[in-house]
Amino acid sequence: SHSIDLAVIPGDGIGQEVVAQGLKVLAAVLPQDVKLETEEYDFGARRYHATGETLTDADLDSLKKHDAILLGAIGDPSVPSGVLERGFLLKLRFAFDHHVNLRPSKLLPGVATPLAGQPAIDFVVVREGTEGPYTGNGGTIRKGTVHEVATEVSVNTAFGVERVVRDAFARAQARPRKKLTLVHKNNVLTFAGHLWTDTFHKVAAEFPEVTTDYLHVDAATIFLVTDPGRFDVIVTDNLFGDILTDLAAAVSGGIGVAASGNIDPSREFPSMFEPVHGSAPDIAGQGKADPTATVLSVALLLRHLGYETEAARVETAVAADLTERGDSVRTTDEIGDALAARVAS
Amino acid sequence: SHSIDLAVIPGDGIGQEVVAQGLKVLAAVLPQDVKLETEEYDFGARRYHATGETLTDADLDSLKKHDAILLGAIGDPSVPSGVLERGFLLKLRFAFDHHVNLRPSKLLPGVATPLAGQPAIDFVVVREGTEGPYTGNGGTIRKGTVHEVATEVSVNTAFGVERVVRDAFARAQARPRKKLTLVHKNNVLTFAGHLWTDTFHKVAAEFPEVTTDYLHVDAATIFLVTDPGRFDVIVTDNLFGDILTDLAAAVSGGIGVAASGNIDPSREFPSMFEPVHGSAPDIAGQGKADPTATVLSVALLLRHLGYETEAARVETAVAADLTERGDSVRTTDEIGDALAARVAS
Numbered sequence: 001s002h003s004i005d006l007a008v009i010p011g012d013g014i015g016q017e018v019v020a021q022g023l024k025v026l027a028a029v030l031p032q033d034v035k036l037e038t039e040e041y042d043f044g045a046r047r048y049h050a051t052g053e054t055l056t057d058a059d060l061d062s063l064k065k066h067d068a069i070l071l072g073a074i075g076d077p078s079v080p081s082g083v084l085e086r087g088f089l090l091k092l093r094f095a096f097d098h099h100v101n102l103r104p105s106k107l108l109p110g111v112a113t114p115l116a117g118q119p120a121i122d123f124v125v126v127r128e129g130t131e132g133p134y135t136g137n138g139g140t141i142r143k144g145t146v147h148e149v150a151t152e153v154s155v156n157t158a159f160g161v162e163r164v165v166r167d168a169f170a171r172a173q174a175r176p177r178k179k180l181t182l183v184h185k186n187n188v189l190t191f192a193g194h195l196w197t198d199t200f201h202k203v204a205a206e207f208p209e210v211t212t213d214y215l216h217v218d219a220a221t222i223f224l225v226t227d228p229g230r231f232d233v234i235v236t237d238n239l240f241g242d243i244l245t246d247l248a249a250a251v252s253g254g255i256g257v258a259a260s261g262n263i264d265p266s267r268e269f270p271s272m273f274e275p276v277h278g279s280a281p282d283i284a285g286q287g288k289a290d291p292t293a294t295v296l297s298v299a300l301l302l303r304h305l306g307y308e309t310e311a312a313r314v315e316t317a318v319a320a321d322l323t324e325r326g327d328s329v330r331t332t333d334e335i336g337d338a339l340a341a342r343v344a345s
Numbered sequence: 346s347h348s349i350d351l352a353v354i355p356g357d358g359i360g361q362e363v364v365a366q367g368l369k370v371l372a373a374v375l376p377q378d379v380k381l382e383t384e385e386y387d388f389g390a391r392r393y394h395a396t397g398e399t400l401t402d403a404d405l406d407s408l409k410k411h412d413a414i415l416l417g418a419i420g421d422p423s424v425p426s427g428v429l430e431r432g433f434l435l436k437l438r439f440a441f442d443h444h445v446n447l448r449p450s451k452l453l454p455g456v457a458t459p460l461a462g463q464p465a466i467d468f469v470v471v472r473e474g475t476e477g478p479y480t481g482n483g484g485t486i487r488k489g490t491v492h493e494v495a496t497e498v499s500v501n502t503a504f505g506v507e508r509v510v511r512d513a514f515a516r517a518q519a520r521p522r523k524k525l526t527l528v529h530k531n532n533v534l535t536f537a538g539h540l541w542t543d544t545f546h547k548v549a550a551e552f553p554e555v556t557t558d559y560l561h562v563d564a565a566t567i568f569l570v571t572d573p574g575r576f577d578v579i580v581t582d583n584l585f586g587d588i589l590t591d592l593a594a595a596v597s598g599g600i601g602v603a604a605s606g607n608i609d610p611s612r613e614f615p616s617m618f619e620p621v622h623g624s625a626p627d628i629a630g631q632g633k634a635d636p637t638a639t640v641l642s643v644a645l646l647l648r649h650l651g652y653e654t655e656a657a658r659v660e661t662a663v664a665a666d667l668t669e670r671g672d673s674v675r676t677t678d679e680i681g682d683a684l685a686a687r688v689a690s
C-alpha cells in the first residue's frame with residue numbers, strides 16, 4: 001500500500017505532546033511516495049466531561065476504517081478511576097480484538113536502569129489482551145454494607161489462549177535465541193493454569209526449535225531484577241502481563257521508553273499503538289515528557305503495516321539518541337526534532 | 346505463658362535443613378524458664394506419595410492444639426503443580442483463617458541487592474491471606490477441547506477486606522513513618538477495587554495519624570525498583586501480595602532472607618511462620634541452603650507469642666550476621682550455629 005490512513009488519539013495529559021513527536025518522526029521516516037493521512041479523535045477526559053461519552057458505537061465504526069491507531073495516553077484525575085480505563089482503553093482493545101499486546105524491553109548501552117551492573121536485557125512480552133481478569137466479568141452484592149461481596153472473574157478460553165500462545169511461539173521462532181517462557185500461577189490458579197500450561201505444551205510441538213520454560217509470576221518478578229538476560233519471549237495472561245511489563249519497563253530504561261502494540265494479527269480490525277506510560281498530568285503541557293516511548297510505538301506500527309525498513313530506522317535512531325543523550329535535558333519537542341532528523345538522514 | 350508448644354513442619358527439599366536451624370536459634374534465645382515443646386509433622390511430598398493425603402481433618406485437629414506452627418517448605422517436582430500448594434499450604438492458611446500474611450522487607454547495609462546504589466529499604470507488606478483469587482473458586486468446562494473455558498474467581502468480602510486493612514493501619518500507626526499504601530488495580534478490577542478502596546478510606550478515618558497512599562499494582566512494581574524507600578506499610582490482596590513480596594524479597598537481600606507469618610490475629614487458630622522461599626529441590630540435602638529466612642520467621646513467631654525481647658534479639662543477630670558475612674561461604678549448619686551463638690550471648 002502506498003498510503004497510511006491513521007487514526008490519531010492524543011488523549012489526555014502528556015498524550016498531546018508525545019503524539020505530536022510520534023507523528024513528526026513518522027512523517028520524516030516515510031518514503032516520499034507514501035501518502036500519510038491522519039484523522040484526529042478527541043477521546044479522553046475532555047470529551048467525557050463535555051458529553052459523558054467515552055467511546056460510542058459510532059466512534060468504533062469511524063475508527064474501524066483506519067489502517068491503524070496511534071494513541072498518546074488516556075486518563076485524568078478529574079475522572080473517577082476505571083471510567084476511562086474500562087470505558088475507553090479496554091473497550092477499544094476488546095472491541096477490536098487486540099489479543100496480542102506486544103511489549104518489547106531492551107536496555108541500551110548507557111541508558112539508566114535501577115539495576116546494578118547494566119545487565120543485558122532484550123526480550124519481548126506477548127501479553128494476552130482480550131481475556132483473563134480484564135473482561136469486566138464479576139459484580140458486587142450488598143454494596144456499601146458490612147456484607148458486601150465483590151467478585152472478579154478471570155475468563156480464559158482455549159480459543160483465546162491458543163491464538164496468543166501460537167503468536168508468541170512464532171515470534172520466539174523468529175528471534176535468534178528462540179526461547180519462550182510461559183508465565184502464570186498454575187500452582188494456585190489451577191483452572192486457568194491448566195488451560196494455559198496444556199495449551200503451551202500442545203503448541204510447543206509445532207515449534208520444535210523453540211526452547212520452552214515456565215515460571216510462576218512471582219518468581220518471574222525475581223528474575224526480572226536478578227537475571228533479566230534469561231528472557232527472550234514471554235507469553236502471559238492479561239493481568240500478569242500488565243504487571244510484568246511495567247516492571248520490565250522500569251528495569252530497561254524506564255516507562256519513558258516503553259512502547260506497546262495492541263494487535264489484531266488477523267487484521268480484521270486496526271491495531272493500536274501506544275506508549276506504556278500514562279497521561280502524567282503532573283508534567284503535562286510543560287514540554288518535559290519524553291516522547292521516546294511514543295516514537296518506539298510508531299516503529300511497532302510501521303512494522304505492523306509492513307514498513308520493516310522504516311521501523312528499523314526509527315529504532316536505530318532511538319537507540320543512537322538514547323545512548324548519546326547522557327544527562328542532557330531536552331524538551332519533548334527537541335527530542336522529537338532530534339529523532340526526526342536522524343530518521344530522515 | 347512459660348511454655349511454647351510448637352508444631353514443626355519441616356516439609357520438602359531444603360525445608361528439613363532450614364527448620365533445624367530455626368529450632369536451634371529458638372532454643373538458644375528462649376529464657377531458661379520457658380519450656381519449649383515441639384511436635385514434628387510429616388507433611389509434604391513423601392506423605393502424599395505414601396498415602397495420597399496432603400492435610401486431613403484429623404491433621405487439622407492435631408495442629409490446632411499447638412501455640413504456633415513453624416514450616417520449612419512444601420513442594421516437590423514429583424508432585425503435580427497445585428496438589429501440595431492447594432491441598433496443603435493454602436488449605437492450612439484457609440482452615441486456620443490466616444488472613445494477615447505478614448512479609449517484612451529490610452535491606453541491611455552490606456547485603457547484596459540487584460539494585461544500584463544500595464537504597465534504603467524498610468517496609469512490610471500485609472498481604473490478605475484468605476480471599477481474592479486464592480479461594481479456589483472457578484472451574485473448567487469442555488476440558489481438553491477447543492471449546493474449553495476456565496475461570497478463576499476472585500472473592501472479596503467487606504468482612505475480609507476490612508479486617509486486614511485495619512490490621513495494616515494499626516501496624517502503620519505503630520511504626521515511626523506511619524505511612525500506609527494500598528496496592529490494587531482499581532481502574533480495571535473495579536468491583537473488587539471499589540470494595541478495597543472504599544474500605545481503605547473508611548478505616549483511614551480511625552487512624553488520622555497515618556499518611557495514606559494508593560498505587561496500582563503495576564506502578565507499585567516500578568517503585569519497588571526505582572524508589573523502594575517510599576514504602577512503609579503496604580496492604581494488598583492475596584495475589585498482588587504474592588507477586589509484590591517476591592519482588593520485595595529480591596530487591597532486599599534475596600529470597601534467602603525473606604520471612605513471613607501467616608497470622609490469625611484473633612488467636613482462635615495457631616499462626617504459621619515460614620520462609621517465603623520454596624523447597625529448592627536442586628540444592629536440598631547439600632548444606633547449601635541459607636536458613637536466615639527461617640530464623641527471621643522464628644523472630645516473627647516469637648513476637649506473635651509475646652516474646653518481643655527475644656524476637657528483637659534474633660533480628661539483631663541476623664542483621665549483624667548479614668552485614669558481617671561478606672563473601673564467606675558457610676554451610677546451612679554453620680550459619681545456624683553462628684546465629685544461635687549470637688542470640689545466646
Ligand SMILES: CC(C)[C@H](C(=O)O)[C@@H](O)C(=O)O
Pocket residue numbers: 085086089090242276532533563
Ligand atoms: C490503564 C490500564 C487500563 C492499562 C492496563 O491495565 O492494561 C495500563 O496499565 C496498561 O498497561 O496499558
Ligand SMILES: CC(C)[C@H](C(=O)O)[C@@H](O)C(=O)O
Pocket residue numbers: 187188218430431434435587621
Ligand atoms: C507456594 C504458593 C502456594 C505460595 C503462594 O502463592 O502464596 C507462595 O508463592 C508464597 O508466596 O507463599
